[in-house]
Amino acid sequence: MRTENPTHDPVSVRLVVGAALVDDLAAPTRLLAARRTEPVELAGGWELPGGKVDPGESPLVALHREIAEELGVGIVVGALVPGPLPGHTWPLGSRYEMIVWFAEVVEGEPEPLEDHDELRWLTRAGLHDVAWLPADLPIVDTIAARLRDD
Numbered sequence: 117m118r119t120e121n122p123t124h125d126p127v128s129v130r131l132v133v134g135a136a137l138v139d140d141l142a143a144p145t146r147l148l149a150a151r152r153t154e155p156v157e158l159a160g161g162w163e164l165p166g167g168k169v170d171p172g173e174s175p176l177v178a179l180h181r182e183i184a185e186e187l188g189v190g191i192v193v194g195a196l197v198p199g200p201l202p203g204h205t206w207p208l209g210s211r212y213e214m215i216v217w218f219a220e221v222v223e224g225e226p227e228p229l230e231d232h233d234e235l236r237w238l239t240r241a242g243l244h245d246v247a248w249l250p251a252d253l254p255i256v257d258t259i260a261a262r263l264r265d266d
């Protein structure tokens with residue numbers, strides 16, 4: 117009997133890094149949401165910015181690179197937003213897992229330079245004003261618990 121399921125093969129799961137960009141790491145009141153432009157099945161969905169770790173690249177280096185490429189800003193990275201999988205990652209379909217850190221912009225002003233066409237800073241009360249990608253929803257709910265009302 118064939119028991120292996122390639123979609124559950126950890127070797128085939130690729131790591132994605134994401135940033136929970138907040139206005140102030142010490143007293144966060146707003147979270148940055150980014151609207152995807154591609155691929156077509158995800159276009160229009162809102163997400164935490166980030167992307168795939170390159171082979172041989174460390175996750176934190178990948179995070180700084182992705183945020184610089186996508187938003188044109190420098191960041192300082194804070195605590196993990198701990199996910200339920202080993203290594204505190206979050207499930208992202210069958211092919212990816214994502215590791216997410218809180219982060220704050222320290223250089224530049226975020227702009228949707230690559231892979232997004234709109235950005236929004238959301239307050240806790242307005243977190244669900246955008247249509248988050250389904251995979252990002254539980255992460256956003258965890259972040260919500262850390263946001264202060266402003």
Ligand code: 9L3
Pocket residue numbers: 132133134158163164165166167168208212214231249251252
């Ligand atoms: N993804 C989902 N939520 C996110 C991010 C950054 C990524 N917050 C998914 C979308 C893609 C895959 O992970 O299927 C790789 O992301 P990217 O490299 O296309 O940004």
Ligand code: MG
Pocket residue numbers: 165166167168182186231
């Ligand atoms: Mg990306």
